[in-house]
Each structure stands twice: as structure tokens, then as C-alpha cells.
Amino acid sequence: MTTTPLRRRGAVLAAALLSTALVLTACGDGDDEDDTGDATAETRSVTAENGTIEIPADPQRIVTIGNTTMPFIDLGGEPVGVTEASASELVSIPAEQKAAYEGAVNVGSEEIDLEKLASLEPDLILVQFHSSDWDEVGTQLESVAPTVYWGLDIEWKAFADAIAEAGNLTEGLNEQKAEFEEKVTGIQEEYGEIIDGTSFVDVSRGDWNDPGTFYIADIGCSEIARDDLGLDLPEAAEGEDPLAYTNLPFEQLSSLAEYDVITYPVDAEGHPTEPFQAVTQTSTWKALPAVTDGRALGVFCSGNNSYGPVLQYLDSLDSALASLQAKE
Amino acid sequence: MTLTDMEGAATLDTRVAAPVSHRRRRVVGLAAALVALMVLTVLSVMVGSKAIPVAVIWDALFDPSPDADQFAVRDYRLPRTIVGLAVGIALGLSGALIQALTRNPLADPGILGVHAGASFAVTLAVGWLGVRDIQGYMWFAFAGALLVTLMVLALGATRQGSSPVVMVLAGVCLGAVLGGAREALQLTDPEAFDAMRNWNAGSIAGRPLELLWPILPFFALALVLTFVVAGPLNAMALGDELAAAQGVQLARTRVLAIIALTLLAGGATAIAGPIGFVGLMVPHVARWIVGPHQRWIFAYSLLLAPSLLLVSDILGRVVLRPGEIQVGIVTAFVGAPVLIALVRRKKASGL
Known part of the structure; x- marks a missing residue:
């Protein structure tokens, strides 16, 4: 089995506690990218913690991993695969968001099932969790599809900007x-x-x-x-x-x-x-x-x-x- | 064991022939320890994370009114001090008992698997049954400690009579097995582990007195048992054969002593979590002061152990103001230098 441990629960807790600790250093991440520049091309490039990544201009089959799931759905996104969200994240979300979450294939809670993930044939993977988790599974994820990774210290507004940009959801973002x-x-x-x-x-x-x-x-x-x-x-x-x-x-x-x-x-x-x-x-x-x-x-x-x-x-x-x- | 027996016999002789002044010194020392404990008890009510004026503390105790600071004194500092006294006494006595029982100055109550049993039971309660507050898992800790000790007793009784060596080995083995199982459980459920982190560190903060009351009868019973077995344990320090020749019922004494120390250590661990070092160090110091006489060792441990616990707790409240450090972390910091100083000053005391 190609499963890999994922300390997601710990990551959620750490995110709640720590994500804002380094707000100042994280300011401006990704919000100065211009994705309209090569609209004619099949791909565009975004910059995140794992470098500059070539991703599809209009990704259709997106898998969200770690803390990206709920923010992505919140922006109006509909992932094909997700990692399990915690009960507290799901308790107060609108019905259509819950439907979007439940409509996605669960690719793991404590561990990511890489075979299941690959079988979804994603064209984009969005990841936020602890850097030690990334060190373990990062390259494996990148071998499945273009993967955009953020660490836990990105500020929430910049994070929303970055997810909207990568997932092509700027309309939902602007409304919010x-x-x-x-x-x-x-x-x-x-x-x-x-x-x-x-x-x-x-x-x-x-x-x-x-x-x-x-x-x-x-x-x-x-x-x-x-x-x-x-x-x-x-x-x-x-x-x-x-x-x-x-x-x-x-x-x-x-x-x-x-x-x-x-x-x-x-x-x-x-x-x-x-x-x-x-x-x-x-x-x-x-x-x-x-x-x-x-x-x-x-x-x-x-x-x-x-x-x-x-x-x-x-x-x-x-x-x-x-x-x-x-x-x- | 022959050498120890001879040394023990020699000490016994000097004790019998001890001059009156020797006895007076012990009494004076005991009185001094009592005064120190009383001072620390008062300090423990006066010193805390928040600076509360003495007048307010006085009013809180003797002229109560519904004021936030007065509640702080009555609801947190006072119960904490009382819990500290009870837990300290229990830890000190259980340490003195296990050292006398095993004739090993390095033994602490954990050696019979009390801590391991309590921790394992708490992990089960937190991880599997979803128990989240100390009121809930306290009884699991107590039951875990008692069960493990019963198993140790049963395993130790397989030879003719009961052998302290076999019991200690059984305790160490059970402790290792339960420790491994506990870690496995905790690794599969990090959230539960997070919830019991504080209990694991050992703390007397945030324990309401309602937690202590149901444990107190067990402590009282153990206290009586402790002084009942003090005499026989004195004789057993000379070796099993000599003690038996003096009419000591070895098996009965051991079983009673183990019941007493399990109630004490199990109860203390249930309330405060595993606090190490107090049970190891205090009987040592007591033995240096009074020599190998169990009743005196017990009496001194009874006063010195809560003193160590309270002084550690007070320090833990002030060094990181306004935050606090759990007492279980501080005891070793406070106690270790004292123990090292004593070890360097004198030759370690035998049993």
C-alpha cells in the first residue's frame, strides 16, 4: 500500500493556533501574481511554498489536501477528492458547501491513499499542512499531478487569494x-x-x-x-x-x-x-x-x-x- | 545480603543504645520540619500567579465576601494547597514504604508499576471512552494502579512466600509492557494524548476538593497500615531469616505494606498524575536524618514530602508569571540539587 502518514489533526490544531503567528512574514504571498498574462496558453504558473508551478489554466479535477479543503469549498470550488475535514469544520457550513464536501471522494483522514488519489486523475492538487508532512509526501503528490503547497504560517487572506488564484475561483473570492x-x-x-x-x-x-x-x-x-x-x-x-x-x-x-x-x-x-x-x-x-x-x-x-x-x-x-x- | 545484614545489625545495636540526646535531636528535627511545612502551607495560600494583597487573603478566609480575588483564594489556592499536602504525604510515605520493603534505596513507588498502571488506565479512558476531564479519569487511574499492584502481588507470590525481588521484577516488566501499550494507543490518537498531557506532567492545580474527599478514606486506611507495618519492616531490614526468628510474619507484612503503598501512590497519582522524585528523594533525606528506624523515617517523610511538593508548586507559580509550570516538572529541579548535595556530603545510607 502506498499510504503515507498525514498529521492532519495536529495540523488543524496547529493551524488554528499558529497560522497567524507569522502573519507579517507571510504578507503578500501570491497576491501579486498575474494569471491573465498567458491566457491563450494551456497552462499558467503560480508561485507557492514549493516554488513556481505550471498548472492548467482552468483546472477541472482538483483534489484538496489538509487545510485547503474547506477554504476551497468556501470559495465555491467543487473538489473531486478531499482529505477528511474535522467535525468542527463541518458543523456550521452552508448546505451547498456540505454537499460539495460530501460529493468528493475521500482520499484519507490520517493517511493519504495515494492510489485512490491517482485513480481520480486530478489535474491539480492543493495542499496545506505541516512542512514535515510535506517533506514526506510532497514529491509523491507532485508525481501524480501539478501540486501547489502552502505551509501553516500563511495569513488567511493571502491564503484565500492564493487558493482562488490556483483554483481559478477569483469570482467567488471577489464576492467574499x-x-x-x-x-x-x-x-x-x-x-x-x-x-x-x-x-x-x-x-x-x-x-x-x-x-x-x-x-x-x-x-x-x-x-x-x-x-x-x-x-x-x-x-x-x-x-x-x-x-x-x-x-x-x-x-x-x-x-x-x-x-x-x-x-x-x-x-x-x-x-x-x-x-x-x-x-x-x-x-x-x-x-x-x-x-x-x-x-x-x-x-x-x-x-x-x-x-x-x-x-x-x-x-x-x-x-x-x-x-x-x-x-x- | 550478608554484609548489609551485619551493617543493619550494627546500626540496630547503636540505636538501642542511643543516648537520650539522639532521641531529642530527632524530636527537635521533627518539630522544625513541622514548622517548615506550616510556613510553606501559609506561603502556598499567599503566593500565586496574581498578586493578591494579604488583607484580601485574610478576608477571603475569615471574613468572606463575594469578591473575585477572594474567590481566587478560596476556590483555587486553598484547595490546591490542601491537595498538595495530601498528595505530598501520600507520595512520601509510599516512597518510604517501597524502599523499606525492597531494602533498596533506589526504589520508588513506580517500581511496582503503579504509575504505569495508572497512566495506561487513563490513556484507555481518554482514548477509547472519550473521558475528557480529571473527575472522570481519576478513578481509572486509581483502579489501574490497584489492578497492576494486584497482578504484581500475584506474580510475586508464585515462589514460596512472596519475594520482593520477584515482585520488583514483575513490576518492572508489567510497567514496560503497559508503557509500550500506552504509547501505541497515544500514537494512534494524538488528540487524546493532547488532552492528557497535563495529567502526565503531574500537577495539583485545578483540582477541586471534591476530587480529594473520596480518596481521603483510602489514604487514612493506608496511613494506619503504614504504622502497623513499621515495626515488622524494621526487623525485616535485618534480613528475612532474622525477622522471621523475631516472630515477624513476612508475607503478611509485605502484603499489608504493598496495599498501603498502592493506596497512597495510586491515590496521589489519580489526583495529580505521575509525580516522580518526591517518593524517591524524601525517604532518603529522612533516613539520613534519623537513621534506619522506620517509624521515624515515616514520620519525617510525612512532613518533608509535602514540604518539597509545596515549595516546588510555589516556585512553579512564580518563575513564569503569569503562567505556571506543573509541579511534577519542578520537583525534580528543586529536589535533585538537594539530593546531590546530600550524596556528596555523606555516604549514601544503606538499608
């Missing part, structure tokens, strides 16, 4: 970008006063966190709130690790009193996520002024790897801010 801009401007106009005069903190807790600890989420969705919307959210000092890397003991919950508003993770139904319930059940949390005043707001973030989940996040943040405005 426009929607994103519109939502950002809408929120900034509607809640300008709150955004200017309020200090926010986003706290979270994952099931990987030690018992009795939480973290300040300065990476992930709240990074969009800070950098794109301009919310006053804490940020690690230049050159330091993100705050989210430090597991804070619960006794530090009382220091959250210095912020006007606390946001915390909830599921699609608006309940605190299961790992975070350990925090909301503490007396310290319940005694926080923001919590007693109703200024602790649940925000839903299912991912920050493509525009679809980010737009959902912005909607959720929108209603959280609306509830703040209603109080004033």
Missing part, C-alpha cells in the same frame, strides 16, 4: 472580499463610538488547556476584530509570543476586571463552548463586573482560515456589539 469589506465598514460605522471608547478582551479555553487554566485570545478571530475593525483588544508586545500561548491560572480571571467588555467563545446555538464552561462555572467569573453587568458577550467563531467562517464571526460580533449599544 466585497462582503467582508462591507461588513467591516458597516460595523465600524454603526458602533464607532463603542469601538473608540471601550476596552475589550477576548478570553478562551480549549480542551488542550490544563485544568484550571484559560488564555487571552489575541490570535484567531479576535485578531480580525483588532486589526480590521479597530477594537481595543490586548496584543502581545512586538517580538513576543502571542498572549494565547500562556495558560493563565483561573485566579488571573479576576484581573479581567480592568476591561470594559469580555468576549468569550460560544457554539452556533450561543452556549459557551464545552471547554470554556469550566470558566463560566467559576465563582470568580460570575463575580466579574463585566459578567454581572451583562458586558460579557459570547461570540461564535468556527474558524479563521477563510472568508466564510470569518463573515459568520463578524455577524456574531455585530450582534454582540448591538447588545452593548442597547445597554447604553
Whole structure:
């Protein structure tokens, strides 16, 4: 069997935690490519982490591997083959995206089945996962079809640009970008006063966190709130690790009193996520002024790897801010 | 064993003839250890990731009100300190027991496979049954530790009577087998492994007192057993034949001692995860202070082990402020230099 291990679960987790750590270095990846230059030719070239690759001008049979699957489908793509997505990625996507995912052939979850992959006769393979996984399977994938590979440290917007370019989905991308801009401007106009005069903190807790600890989420969705919307959210000092890397003991919950508003993770139904319930059940949390005043707001973030989940996040943040405005 | 027996006999003689001042020194030392433990207990409530004023801590304990900082003291620091005391006592005593039982100063409770059994059971619970919180897998750890010890006892009892050598060998073998099986399971389910990483490191943080209460009766029973077997273990330090000649029931003593140390080490591991080194080092230090007298060794271990655990935990809270290091990682850093200093100062104590 020509199967090759793929640490995809680890990669998903790492992506959620780490992908934004090197945002600055990843800026501009792939978005300055010009793919209209040789439209008459059968192929065009794109540049990614594995170099400049000649790919079909209009690829039809695309296989997505690792973290490319959901962003590709989110852009309106319909892959012929995918690696298994995690349950949390699938829980809140639109029906047509779920259909696109389920319509594709599963070429592996923990491992990629290279024979199955080859039998799909793909004309393009899109890959994002850990570089150690790429080192193991990269050349094998490249021998099946033109393969475009990105590492985990590419920023989400650049990643969406790059996938859209490689998969010839710029139309879907432009729609999403426009929607994103519109939502950002809408929120900034509607809640300008709150955004200017309020200090926010986003706290979270994952099931990987030690018992009795939480973290300040300065990476992930709240990074969009800070950098794109301009919310006053804490940020690690230049050159330091993100705050989210430090597991804070619960006794530090009382220091959250210095912020006007606390946001915390909830599921699609608006309940605190299961790992975070350990925090909301503490007396310290319940005694926080923001919590007693109703200024602790649940925000839903299912991912920050493509525009679809980010737009959902912005909607959720929108209603959280609306509830703040209603109080004033 | 003959040489050790003779040394043991010689020490026993000096102990019998020990002057009163020798006994007084032990008592004074014990009192000093108790004071140190009390100071550390107070420090453990006062020092933490967040700087909370002493007045607030005082109010939290004696004049409670619903204030976030006061909750922090009552809900996290106090339970953590109490759990640290209980786990420390259990680890120290179980270490003293296994060293006396095997007549091996390098033995720690893990040598009978207690840690391996607990870790394997927790891995099963997390990986197969999807248990995710400490409340759930604590009982798996305890049951795993007890089951493995029962197997070790059964394997060790195959010869005439029960032989500590066979039991240790059985423990080491079972530990290796279970360790391999555990790693295989963890490799197939990295997510589950991630969830139990903290338990594996050994920590007393985030354990509510409700976790401790059900374990305490087991600790109490083990404590009684420990002091019951202290006398016979003293005699057994002279060698099995001499002990038997003195009327010690070897098999019964060993079984009781193993039950006691498994309850102690298994309970401690269930709550805190596998914390190494405390059970190895503390009885050593105790033996240097008091000589080969089990009751005194047990009494000193009872006070010194929680001290080591608390001082390590306090350090773990402050060195990476506002984050923390698990106590299981710190104990070795704190304990190893002490042990090395003692080893260099004196010749290692025999048993």
C-alpha cells in the first residue's frame, strides 16, 4: 500500500493556533501574481511554498489536501477528492458547501491513499499542512499531478487569494472580499463610538488547556476584530509570543476586571463552548463586573482560515456589539 | 545480603543504645520540619500567579465576601494547597514504604508499576471512552494502579512466600509492557494524548476538593497500615531469616505494606498524575536524618514530602508569571540539587 502518514489533526490544531503567528512574514504571498498574462496558453504558473508551478489554466479535477479543503469549498470550488475535514469544520457550513464536501471522494483522514488519489486523475492538487508532512509526501503528490503547497504560517487572506488564484475561483473570492469589506465598514460605522471608547478582551479555553487554566485570545478571530475593525483588544508586545500561548491560572480571571467588555467563545446555538464552561462555572467569573453587568458577550467563531467562517464571526460580533449599544 | 545484614545489625545495636540526646535531636528535627511545612502551607495560600494583597487573603478566609480575588483564594489556592499536602504525604510515605520493603534505596513507588498502571488506565479512558476531564479519569487511574499492584502481588507470590525481588521484577516488566501499550494507543490518537498531557506532567492545580474527599478514606486506611507495618519492616531490614526468628510474619507484612503503598501512590497519582522524585528523594533525606528506624523515617517523610511538593508548586507559580509550570516538572529541579548535595556530603545510607 502506498499510504503515507498525514498529521492532519495536529495540523488543524496547529493551524488554528499558529497560522497567524507569522502573519507579517507571510504578507503578500501570491497576491501579486498575474494569471491573465498567458491566457491563450494551456497552462499558467503560480508561485507557492514549493516554488513556481505550471498548472492548467482552468483546472477541472482538483483534489484538496489538509487545510485547503474547506477554504476551497468556501470559495465555491467543487473538489473531486478531499482529505477528511474535522467535525468542527463541518458543523456550521452552508448546505451547498456540505454537499460539495460530501460529493468528493475521500482520499484519507490520517493517511493519504495515494492510489485512490491517482485513480481520480486530478489535474491539480492543493495542499496545506505541516512542512514535515510535506517533506514526506510532497514529491509523491507532485508525481501524480501539478501540486501547489502552502505551509501553516500563511495569513488567511493571502491564503484565500492564493487558493482562488490556483483554483481559478477569483469570482467567488471577489464576492467574499466585497462582503467582508462591507461588513467591516458597516460595523465600524454603526458602533464607532463603542469601538473608540471601550476596552475589550477576548478570553478562551480549549480542551488542550490544563485544568484550571484559560488564555487571552489575541490570535484567531479576535485578531480580525483588532486589526480590521479597530477594537481595543490586548496584543502581545512586538517580538513576543502571542498572549494565547500562556495558560493563565483561573485566579488571573479576576484581573479581567480592568476591561470594559469580555468576549468569550460560544457554539452556533450561543452556549459557551464545552471547554470554556469550566470558566463560566467559576465563582470568580460570575463575580466579574463585566459578567454581572451583562458586558460579557459570547461570540461564535468556527474558524479563521477563510472568508466564510470569518463573515459568520463578524455577524456574531455585530450582534454582540448591538447588545452593548442597547445597554447604553 | 550478608554484609548489609551485619551493617543493619550494627546500626540496630547503636540505636538501642542511643543516648537520650539522639532521641531529642530527632524530636527537635521533627518539630522544625513541622514548622517548615506550616510556613510553606501559609506561603502556598499567599503566593500565586496574581498578586493578591494579604488583607484580601485574610478576608477571603475569615471574613468572606463575594469578591473575585477572594474567590481566587478560596476556590483555587486553598484547595490546591490542601491537595498538595495530601498528595505530598501520600507520595512520601509510599516512597518510604517501597524502599523499606525492597531494602533498596533506589526504589520508588513506580517500581511496582503503579504509575504505569495508572497512566495506561487513563490513556484507555481518554482514548477509547472519550473521558475528557480529571473527575472522570481519576478513578481509572486509581483502579489501574490497584489492578497492576494486584497482578504484581500475584506474580510475586508464585515462589514460596512472596519475594520482593520477584515482585520488583514483575513490576518492572508489567510497567514496560503497559508503557509500550500506552504509547501505541497515544500514537494512534494524538488528540487524546493532547488532552492528557497535563495529567502526565503531574500537577495539583485545578483540582477541586471534591476530587480529594473520596480518596481521603483510602489514604487514612493506608496511613494506619503504614504504622502497623513499621515495626515488622524494621526487623525485616535485618534480613528475612532474622525477622522471621523475631516472630515477624513476612508475607503478611509485605502484603499489608504493598496495599498501603498502592493506596497512597495510586491515590496521589489519580489526583495529580505521575509525580516522580518526591517518593524517591524524601525517604532518603529522612533516613539520613534519623537513621534506619522506620517509624521515624515515616514520620519525617510525612512532613518533608509535602514540604518539597509545596515549595516546588510555589516556585512553579512564580518563575513564569503569569503562567505556571506543573509541579511534577519542578520537583525534580528543586529536589535533585538537594539530593546531590546530600550524596556528596555523606555516604549514601544503606538499608
